[in-house]
Amino acid sequence: MADISLQRRAPTKPIPKISWLMFLEMYGARMHYEEILEQANICIRSQLVYSSTSSRIEGQSTQQEPGFSAERNINNAPGFPYPRAFLDALRGYNLPYPEHVQQNIIQVPVGARMPDNHDIRGPLVSTTDELGAGLSTNCFGMTFNSTVVSEYHLQPIYLVIGIFPRGHVNPQEKVVYVQDPKEFLSQLRWGCDLEKGTHESVDLDRDGVADLVLLLDAYTHWNNSDITALIWADWIHQVLNNSSHDIRKGSYSLELVLGWSAKRISIVVMLPVLLSLAVGIWLNSSNWYDLDTVQTAWGTASYIATAGGLTAALLGILSSIADR
Known part of the structure; x- marks a missing residue:
């Protein structure tokens, strides 16, 4: 029987539109900052951030001096929200910024932003690692030398x-x-x-x-x-x-493919066993021949080993659930 295709794909989770608004108004001065982060679709590369800043200062008029006002508005073009540290790193390597870099994230120097195109890479670096060893006497000598030259763009x-x-x-x-x-x-x-x-x-x-x-x-x-x-x-x-x-x-x-680490599980399982042996020997060392001391020491050790067994069983249950 041929496979049946559904009429449409399952609906995706709605993506919220996030906005931040901050303003300050006192003594005739007003500052306003707004930032909007939205995502067009489920691909994170479709994120865009918009920001706008405005400020206004007003002075009251008096009998001696007339009033005044000054206003400044900045509306930044939408772009992907790159963090400042990443843009600083690009500038450190003299690389061009991506297109539509937000002005409010970093102050772009004059001439620093260039049209982005393909095959833009950092400076070519060549490194040489040498390893040498030798042995020599009056009548015999032997040397070994290994040289590895690597080239990459930093x-x-x-x-x-x-x-x-x-x-x-x-x-x-x-x-x-x-x-x-x-x-x-x-x-x-x-x-x-x-x-x-x-x-x-x-x-x-x-x-x-x-x-x-x-x-x-x-x-x-x-x-x-x-x-x-x-x-x-x-x-x-x-x-x-x-x-x-x-x-x-x-x-x-x-x-990212998440799975169980065999080495870490082995450590988790073996650690209680080794700990129980160490605790039992330490408690028993106070008196090797006293029956009460022996029972107390290895009874305590058995509790620790039992807890380790329960941990191993729990890991087995979780592993079986994850494989379904």
């Missing part, structure tokens, strides 16, 4: 990450700004369509899957060198973000 980057709640087709997205590219490593899975507000699964070829395996392997390492993080950050900037710091021009988002 720049701040952004990440669009998403988590799919159970039963939801679209993820809950969040933009993470990385001012220092050394702190970047994550995993790619989904693409985002800004115009339609939809998320489509990306079917990668064999090479793309292999690249993501390498990225995941680097992410799961306990200790990564700064060079490894910088090289992957440059790759992400080109592949995910279209070599652009404008979020609205990015292509892909990252899906």
Whole structure:
């Protein structure tokens, strides 16, 4: 039997329109600030912020001097709400700001804003890591030398990450700004369509899957060198973000796949057992031959071990529920 398609997709959760209003009025002076944040669709790249500022000063007229008034109004063009720290990092690397940067977020220097286009990357950096060792005597010598030359573009980057709640087709997205590219490593899975507000699964070829395996392997390492993080950050900037710091021009988002860590579960299960042994030996050490002391020590230890068993059972139940 052929698959049946429903007439329309399930409704999405309404997106609120958030506004902030602040005003101050005293002694003939009035200040007014308003900011509106809205999102056109479920794709976080469709966020826009509007802001306006106005101020007015009035002076009362007297018999000696006439009254006066001065007014100033600023209406900023709508744009994506970039944080100040991210824009400061772009300026630190002499990179152009994204289009429609909000004037109220940062004061843009004259000539600093340039038209955003593709393939805008930070300065090219080349580093050389050398490792050498040697042994020599009067009649014998041996040396070893290893040289690694790495090239990458140094720049701040952004990440669009998403988590799919159970039963939801679209993820809950969040933009993470990385001012220092050394702190970047994550995993790619989904693409985002800004115009339609939809998320489509990306079917990668064999090479793309292999690249993501390498990225995941680097992410799961306990200790990564700064060079490894910088090289992957440059790759992400080109592949995910279209070599652009404008979020609205990015292509892909990252899906966070949450799961159980076997190492951490093993630690949680083994810790009460080891703790019970340590407590039992410590309590019993006061008198190794007294029967009451032995019973008290290892009775207390058994309570701790039982609590650890209950914890392991609870983890098993949660794991079975999560796999459904």
